Amino acid sequence: MELSDIDIILTVARSGKISQAAKELNYAQSNVTTRIKKLEQEYQVQLFNRFPKGVVLTSKGEQFVQYATRIRDLLNDLEQDMTDPGEPSGTLKIGIVETAASSRFMEILNEYQVTYPEVSISLVNATSPKVLRKKIQEYVIDGAFISGACVKEGLKVEYEMQDTVHIISKRMDVPPESLCQVSWVVFPKGCPYREITEEYLQEEGLSARNIIEVSTMDNLLSCVESGVAFTIMPCSVIHKKPDEFSVYDLAERFTHTTTTFVRGEDRYVSSALDRFVKLLNQKCITF
Incomplete structure (x- = not known):
């Protein structure tokens, strides 16, 4: 096995397609196929199951990827260690x-x-x-x-x-009587604050009129400051303009993060x- 074989196997495993892996590695597709077959012959195992639309790792292939990942990580660490001058740069x-x-x-x-x-x-x-x-x-x-x-x-x-996280809205002198018809602005799925928001709405029996999904903090705060929606976030996100917002406490089970x-x-x-x-x-x- 050559060290370059590691990149080939890892790239094919990640992309699920030999053609895509060859393109990413700037190799001929036939070269990638040949190298995989050579490895399979060398170790007497099948690394991938072939299908018309791509390839999928076999159980032995998954084991190979685990070892290959560790080897790649060690090589990266070796390179960093050898080139590190000792002073931050x-x-x-x-x-x-x-x-x-x-x-x-x-x-x-x-x-x-x-x-x-x-x-x-x-x-x-x-x-x-x-x-x-x-x-x-x-x-x-x-x-x-x-x-x-x-x-x-x-x-x-x-x-x-x-x-701690809180409900944040535009500046209000009087708290809202009900949150039943409030819109909520959140980050895409995977964000922990979105998860808290969804859990809060479910447990409180609230039905958000509209969920507005944004990808930046600037857009999220613009939605809140303009009164378009409420959000659930740490108070630190409004530290630049705290007087423009109102903050409401959540139940203890939602507060800490x-x-x-x-x-x-x-x-x-x-x-x-x-x-x-x-x-x-x-x-x-x-x-």
Whole structure:
């Protein structure tokens, strides 16, 4: 087996199509097919079941992918370790949920950039913990802020804080008499605050007149500030203009949530990431 075979198997397994994998790898399709067959002959196993519309891993193929993923991760760690100069430099890629992007995190980020100007910071926004977890596993990002409960297997928690969520509306002198006809603005499915909203509406027996789905915090706050909809979010998201909004408490069972900063467990930690984590814990930021 050659090391390049690992990329071939992983790409085919992810795409489910040899033609698509060949295109992504810039290989001839016949070359990809030949390399797979050669591996299957070498190990005397069938890695993929072939179908007219694509391929699916066999049980042995799934085992191969598990080993191949570990080998790929070790090679990535090796490359980072060998090229790390010891002082923070290069690129630091951080995944961040929209709620963190609107908080004091930006102040910490600015301080980090001033202290370590040789580091190029790249922010990857997402609303789903599942998406950020996948990006960590695939080495797309070095670490991520994740809100709400998440599966921590394979992840190392470097920072954790407790937060509270509330119902937020445009500024009102008198609380609404009923929430039965209220519209709600939420992020796409996978967002923990959307899950809280849906659970709250169900348990309270409320039927939202309309669910408005947005993908950015700016759009969400615009909907709320204009009176188009209510939302359920941490109060930190309105810290720039608190007087423009009204905040209402939720029942205890809905109130508490957690924001964590995580990275891949047992992964190489670059100098840039190490200093970032230390600054994060030193400042003990709250969102």
